[in-house]
Structure formats: structure tokens, C-alpha cells
Amino acid sequence: MTQKHHARQEEYIADITVDCVMFGFHDFQLKVLLLKWPGANAWSLPRGPVRRSQLITDAAISMLHTTTGLDDVFVQQFQTFSRPEERWRSGRTHEAAASHPHLTPSLISVGFYALVDFDRVKPSVEGTFQWCEMADVPELLFDHHDVVESALLALRKDLRYLPIAKLLPGKFTLREMQKLYETILNREFDRRNFHKLLMSYDFLRKLPEKKTGSQNKSPHLYTIDFDKYESALQDGISY
Amino acid sequence: MTQKHHARQEEYIADITVDCVMFGFHDFQLKVLLLKWPGANAWSLPRGPVRRSQLITDAAISMLHTTTGLDDVFVQQFQTFSRPEERWRSGRTHEAAASHPHLTPSLISVGFYALVDFDRVKPSVEGTFQWCEMADVPELLFDHHDVVESALLALRKDLRYLPIAKLLPGKFTLREMQKLYETILNREFDRRNFHKLLMSYDFLRKLPEKKTGSQNKSPHLYTIDFDKYESALQDGISY
Numbered sequence: 001m002t003q004k005h006h007a008r009q010e011e012y013i014a015d016i017t018v019d020c021v022m023f024g025f026h027d028f029q030l031k032v033l034l035l036k037w038p039g040a041n042a043w044s045l046p047r048g049p050v051r052r053s054q055l056i057t058d059a060a061i062s063m064l065h066t067t068t069g070l071d072d073v074f075v076q077q078f079q080t081f082s083r084p085e086e087r088w089r090s091g092r093t094h095e096a097a098a099s100h101p102h103l104t105p106s107l108i109s110v111g112f113y114a115l116v117d118f119d120r121v122k123p124s125v126e127g128t129f130q131w132c133e134m135a136d137v138p139e140l141l142f143d144h145h146d147v148v149e150s151a152l153l154a155l156r157k158d159l160r161y162l163p164i165a166k167l168l169p170g171k172f173t174l175r176e177m178q179k180l181y182e183t184i185l186n187r188e189f190d191r192r193n194f195h196k197l198l199m200s201y202d203f204l205r206k207l208p209e210k211k212t213g214s215q216n217k218s219p220h221l222y223t224i225d226f227d228k229y230e231s232a233l234q235d236g237i238s239y
Numbered sequence: 240m241t242q243k244h245h246a247r248q249e250e251y252i253a254d255i256t257v258d259c260v261m262f263g264f265h266d267f268q269l270k271v272l273l274l275k276w277p278g279a280n281a282w283s284l285p286r287g288p289v290r291r292s293q294l295i296t297d298a299a300i301s302m303l304h305t306t307t308g309l310d311d312v313f314v315q316q317f318q319t320f321s322r323p324e325e326r327w328r329s330g331r332t333h334e335a336a337a338s339h340p341h342l343t344p345s346l347i348s349v350g351f352y353a354l355v356d357f358d359r360v361k362p363s364v365e366g367t368f369q370w371c372e373m374a375d376v377p378e379l380l381f382d383h384h385d386v387v388e389s390a391l392l393a394l395r396k397d398l399r400y401l402p403i404a405k406l407l408p409g410k411f412t413l414r415e416m417q418k419l420y421e422t423i424l425n426r427e428f429d430r431r432n433f434h435k436l437l438m439s440y441d442f443l444r445k446l447p448e449k450k451t452g453s454q455n456k457s458p459h460l461y462t463i464d465f466d467k468y469e470s471a472l473q474d475g476i477s478y
Contacts, residue, residue: 013254013346015291052254052346056321080319080349082295107252107291108347110319157400 012049017106018060019047019144020075021151022068024118024131025167028176030183031118031131032148033067034140038128040103044141045148046129047109060112067129074115074166078154081109081143105142113151115166134183155184160236165224173211173219174198181239189239197239203228251288256345257299258286258383259314260390261307263357263370264406267415269422270357270370271387272306273379277367279342283380284387285368286348299351306368313354313405317393320348320382344381352390354405373422394423399475402468410460412450413437420478428478436478442467 022033034043048063050056057075065071083105118131132138137148155164159181167180178194198204203225210218261272273282287302289295296314304310322344357370371377376387394403398420406419417433437443442464449457 015252016255016347050321050347051323053323054321055323056319056347077319080295080316082289082293084290084292084294108255108289108295108349110347157396161396 011051013052015107016050017047017109018050018056018063019045019081019109019111019147020060020064021045021111021113021148022064022116023113023151023155023167024116024121025180026118026131028179030134030180032134032137033121033129034132034137035129037103037141042103042141043138045144056110060110064114068116068121070116070120074163075112076114076154076158076162077110077112079111079150081111081147083107083109083143103141109142109147111147111151113155115164117166117169119169152184159184160238161233163226163229163233165229168224171207171209171221171223173221175219177222185239194239201228201232201237203232250290252291254346255289256286256348257289257295257302258284258320258348258350258386259299259303260284260350260352260387261303261355262352262390262394262406263355263360264419265357265370267418269373269419271373271376272360272368273371273376274368276342276380281342281380282377284383295349303353307355307360309355309359313402314351315353315393315397315401316349316351318350318389320350320386322346322348322382342380348381348386350386350390352394354403356405356408358408391423398423399477400472402465402472404463404468407463410446410448410462412458412460414458416461424478433478440467440471440476442471
């Protein structure tokens with residue numbers, strides 16, 4: 001064992017990673033950022049190690065910064081997963097790990113989800129990270145498919161109390177916001193009632209601009225007053 | 240290093256524990272089970288190690304079984320905590336750890352809460368484990384005070400979707416159930432409206448028996464139809 005290898009072992013907590021489900025919303029669709037492992041033809045979520053001197057949230061933020069270049073991303077820890085040694089010693093992950101030394105699963109992974117403004121993300125490694133629609137997520141390494149599913153359930157549960165609207169771009173239409181809610185909750189809302197409900201919370205600011213594009217009408221653009229949004233979330237937003 | 244010591248290191252995941260907030264409800268009060276460390280005059284939550292071959296939930300269940308003798312406890316993972324090495328190298332926990340080799344904090348602790356029927360718990364070590372009212376929780380080792388606070392917040396959030404009524408005894412009065420909700424939510428409900436709301440869900444069964452005791456009236460006793468309760472929780476219980 002070289003001295004450098006020994007130093008690295010000391011620095012990081014063994015057997016633990018932070019695994020991150022990065023959500024983005026684009027073109028009325030919820031997407032997730034996936035990592036393609038070069039040379040292994042396998043996909044996973046981005047993940048990173050945790051230093052012994054570091055809070056796990058900081059480990060997640062640092063990993064997201066490396067991945068996306070952003071340093072003000074909303075992250076939320078949602079569940080911790082365990083993968084007992086025996087269970088991954090077979091199947092797809094095992095094969096991939098045999099071909100690629102970095103593909104060994106960690107025994108414990110702390111799951112975070114992140115909400116990012118899709119337009120601002122510049123994945124740092126061209127072609128390696130890729131946005132993928134929720135419906136088209138390919139087979140993932142480790143238990144990352146479960147992690148994605150659980151993150152979506154957590155997002156659904158957190159919609160009342162956490163600033164999920166951070167997924168929207170700086171300016172958006174009410175139809176976009178409705179679609180975001182509908183996608184996360186997997187149900188449809190009546191347009192009029194939903195807009196009335198949203199406006200009743202007083203955190204949306206109507207802009208003078210309208211959205212231009214291929215649609216028949218040019219709908220109004222809105223933006224969020226995040227102070228008012230935060231205080232509405234304190235009591236919980238019903239829908 | 241003895242051979243036995245080496246075997247133990249291999250068997251468990253280093254630097255990780257499961258830490259458990261066991262809630263009980265008794266005499267209209269929410270209580271939590273604490274552990275008094277013999278010889279250290281210090282309190283903490285019960286905690287346990289995680290085997291490399293074990294799911295973290297199983298580690299929590301196994302620890303709860305050792306602690307209470309129960310093997311059908313509802314446990315819910317709610318948050319994972321990290322304690323960077325530098326941060327606990329001072330203060331109360333550091334002093335206690337110096338005096339007692341088992342009192343070293345783990346770098347990562349996966350927090351679970353458990354809901355138990357108070358009357359059924361027989362703490363296995365007389366005088367070491369003790370129920371404590373939420374308002375009277377003493378100073379706790381590690382970051383266990385934060386863990387208790389976070390568990391209560393999680394319980395509050397989960398009240399819509401998880402079977403929190405498992406905290407009640409097999410037979411209970413509507414007043415007891417109301418008080419449980421009020422305690423967890425830290426707010427008061429109008430008696431009539433709350434009872435009407437509860438009865439609207441169809442998971443309560445009125446028993447022929449009444450509660451006898453020191454009160455002026457003898458209120459009716461109720462029990463829960465857990466099948467109906469589970470299906471009400473699927474949609475979420477409003478209050």
C-alpha cells in the first residue's frame with residue numbers, strides 16, 4: 001500500500017457515499033441527471049465520497065458543484081440506503097464492477113435530491129452526464145433505480161413544505177407550474193381551480209412580459225417572490 | 240490486536256450506528272425512551288451497530304428488540320446525521336467518551352423513530368432504560384438532542400401518511416387520540432370537530448366497553464381497524 005493510498009483511506013469514511021438525484025424541469029417534463037460510465041456502458045446517478053471532517057450535506061453540495069458547476073443548488077436529504085455485501089455480489093452491478101474498479105457499490109448511501117433550474121446546468125464533463133426524462137430512465141447500476149423512485153416519492157411528500165418551485169426557470173407560465181405539480185403528483189388539476197389556488201398564496205408575481213413561441217396564445221410570465229413563498233411553505237401549501 | 244477484535248471489525252461497518260428515538264404515549268403524554276450510561280452519569284438514545292451483511296432497517300429492529308423485548312415495532316427511518324471528527328472533540332460528549340470507551344460518537348448515524356404501545360414495553364435492563372416526557376428530556380450525549388427534535392418534526396410531517404396511531408394502546412378514548420394529535424402537532428383542536436373528522440374516516444371501531452377511572456364521565460373506548468386505517472393513510476389523513 002502506497003503512502004498516498006493510505007492517506008486517502010484515512011481522509012474519507014469507508015463504505016459510504018452520497019448519491020444524488022438531480023431533478024430538472026424542461027419542456028413540461030421532469031428530468032433527472034445521469035452519469036454514463038466511460039468504458040463500462042453503464043449508467044448511474046452521480047455520487048461522491050464523504051470526508052471524515054465533513055458534514056454529509058456538504059459532501060453532497062461539493063459533489064453537485066463538481067458535476068454541474070452550480071454552487072447554490074437546493075439539496076434535500078431524503079433517505080439512506082443499505083446494500084448488504086451478499087446482495088450485490090451477483091447480476092449487472094457485479095459484472096460492471098468487475099470491468100471497472102470504480103463501480104463497486106458502497107454499503108451505505110445517503111440519498112439526496114437536488115432541484116435545479118435546468119437552463120443553468122452546464123454538466124462539466126461533456127457527453128458523460130446527460131439529462132433523462134423520468135419515463136425513459138435506463139437500467140441503472142447498484143440500487144439506483146430504487147433511489148430515483150424513492151426520490152420522486154419524497155418530492156411528492158415534500159411538495160407542501162419545501163421550495164419545489166425552484167425547479168422552474170426564473171420566468172415561467174402558470175401552465176408550466178401546473179404541469180410541474182401534475183408531473184410530481186401524477187394527477188391532473190382543473191386549470192381554473194389550480195390557478196386560483198396558486199394565486200391565493202400571494203407568492204407569484206405577474207410580469208409585464210408574455211411568453212412568445214409556437215403556441216396559439218401568448219401566456220403571461222410569472223416569477224416567484226421567494227420570501228413570500230418561504231412563509232407560505234411554513235404553513236404548508238395545499239393543493 | 241486479538242483475532243476476536245479483528246473479526247468484529249470485519250463484521251460491522253465502521254463509523255456508522257443506527258440511533259433510535261422510541262416514542263411512547265402514556266397518561267396523555269408523549270414520551271421517549273432514554274438510556275442511562277452506567278458509570279458515566281450521562282444519557283443518550285439507544286443505538287446499535289450495523290453489520291456489513293445487514294440492511295440498516297434490520298439493524299434498527301434488532302437493536303429495538305434487544306432494548307424492549309418487542310419484535311413487531313413500527314420503525315421509520317427519518318434522517319441521517321453526520322458528526323465530523325473535529326466537532327465532537329470538545330465539550331460534554333468528549334469528557335464522557337474519555338471516561339467511558341463505549342461513548343465515542345459514530346461519524347454517521349442513521350436516525351430511526353419507533354412507535355410503541357407504551358404498556359407493552361418491558362425495558363430489558365432494569366433501571367438503565369427509562370421513559371422520559373418530551374418536555375423533560377435531559378442533556379443528551381452526541382447530537383442526540385437534535386436527533387430527538389428532528390424525530391418529532393418527522394413524526395409531525397408523517398402524521399398524514401404513516402400509522403402514528405400505533406402509539407395508542409389497544410383500546411383508547413377519543414380524547415386520548417385527540418391529545419396524541421395535539422401533542423405531536425403542538426396545537427389544539429376543537430373537540431367536536433376533531434371527533435367528527437376522525438369518525439369520517441371509518442377506521443375507528445366503537446367498543447361496547449367504557450373507560451372507568453377517576454374522571455367524571457366514563458367515555459367510550461375505541462379500537463382501530465388497521466386495514467381501513469392503512470387505506471385511509473394511502474390518500475393521506477387531513478386534520
